[in-house]
Amino acid sequence: MNKNLKKIIPYPVARPVKNIWLGIRGLYYIGNNYECPVCGHHFRKMLPGGFDLPVIKEKQIIGGGYRENDICPYCKSTDRDRFVFLYLKYESNFFRNNLLVLHVAPEPSLYRFFKKMKNLQYYPVTKYQEGFYYDKSVRKADLLDLNFEEGTFDWVLCNHVLEHIPEDAKAMSEIFRVLKPGGHAILQVPVSLKLKTTYEDFSITDPAEREKHFGQFDHVRIYGSDYPNRLEQAGFYVKIINQENDLMHVPPPLTKYALNSKEKLFLCTKPNSINSSL
Ligand SMILES: [Zn+2]
Structure with missing residues (x-):
């Protein structure tokens, strides 16, 4: 939806209107070039998304x-x-085992799917910050002070959240704390292919300046190629998942899923013991 239109129409009104519009527009996209693995539907092409700065x-x-x-x-x-x-x-093991899962700021399409999975005890949570809207069953939680016991979860999913949080090391430590030993987290963030070192400047607070410096009005940094090191500082063992080498069981070809081929997945594991390197 047009950015200016978003400012004029309140989001609770704009969201259903947008979804109806996308549904109608979807008719134009009927075809077989692409397959969405989440809903199982096929399309001639996907809808465009995002905008360049x-x-x-x-x-x-x-x-x-x-x-x-x-x-x-x-x-x-x-x-x-x-x-x-x-x-x-x-x-x-996400679709096979009985698991406790914490999903922070859940992506709507994944949330709708995961909450129906019988093998999951699923805890979707969010901070309910202004400008973001979630289903009512998503509980309120603060990533800097999670109201869960140490070692509770088998999985934590927390994607495109850490770049909003000045104290990201504290958030990573909280995720580490609530994971069971041997548990996993997927912690995706926007990452620059150009920056070796993460760029952050907390003196920049104006939304327009943040957009200019960090690429979004409410981001506080751009992660660089040192992002895995920051995760390791929190205690995680980090495996970087590449699409070409690490999606061996996914029915080919990968191109049909319309992924961003440059994106890598940051799979973070809490070691089984302090001395374990896995
Ligand atoms: Zn879909």
């Missing part, structure tokens, strides 16, 4: 910017939702 292009930020084939016309999954879904379904 100079900083997103200049810093080559993966996980931001305009994408031609981004949003599923039916379930509204994005390219990055589909990557997470494919990994969890075909390469992990």
Whole structure:
């Protein structure tokens, strides 16, 4: 939806209107070139998503910017939702075992799917910040002070959240704390292919300046290639999942899922013991 239109129409009104519009527009997209693994529907092409800003292009930020084939016309999954879904379904225990799952700021398409899965005890939570809307069953929680016992969860999903939080190290430590030993987290963030070191400047608080510097009005940093090191500082063992090598059980070809081929998945594991390197 047009950015200016978003400002004029209140979001609770704009959201259903947008969904109806996307549904009608979806008819135009009927075809067989692409398959959404979340809803199982096929399309000639996906809907475009995101928008470009100079900083997103200049810093080559993966996980931001305009994408031609981004949003599923039916379930509204994005390219990055589909990557997470494919990994969890075909390469992990997520669909097989009985698991406790914490999903922070849940992506709507994944939330709708996961909450129906019988093998999951599913805890969707969010901070309910202004500008973001969630289903009523999503509980309120603060990522800097999670109201769960240490070692509660088998999985934590927390995607595109850490770049909003000045104290990201504290948030990572909280996720680490509530995971069971041997438990996993997927912690996706926008990452620059250009920056070796994460760029952050907390003196920049004006939304327009943040958009200019970080690529979104409410981001406080751009992560660089040191992002896995920051996760390791919290205690995680980090495995970087590549689409070509690490989606071996996903029915080919990968191109039909309309993923962003440059995106990598950050799979974070809490070691079984302090001395365990897995
Ligand atoms: Zn879909």
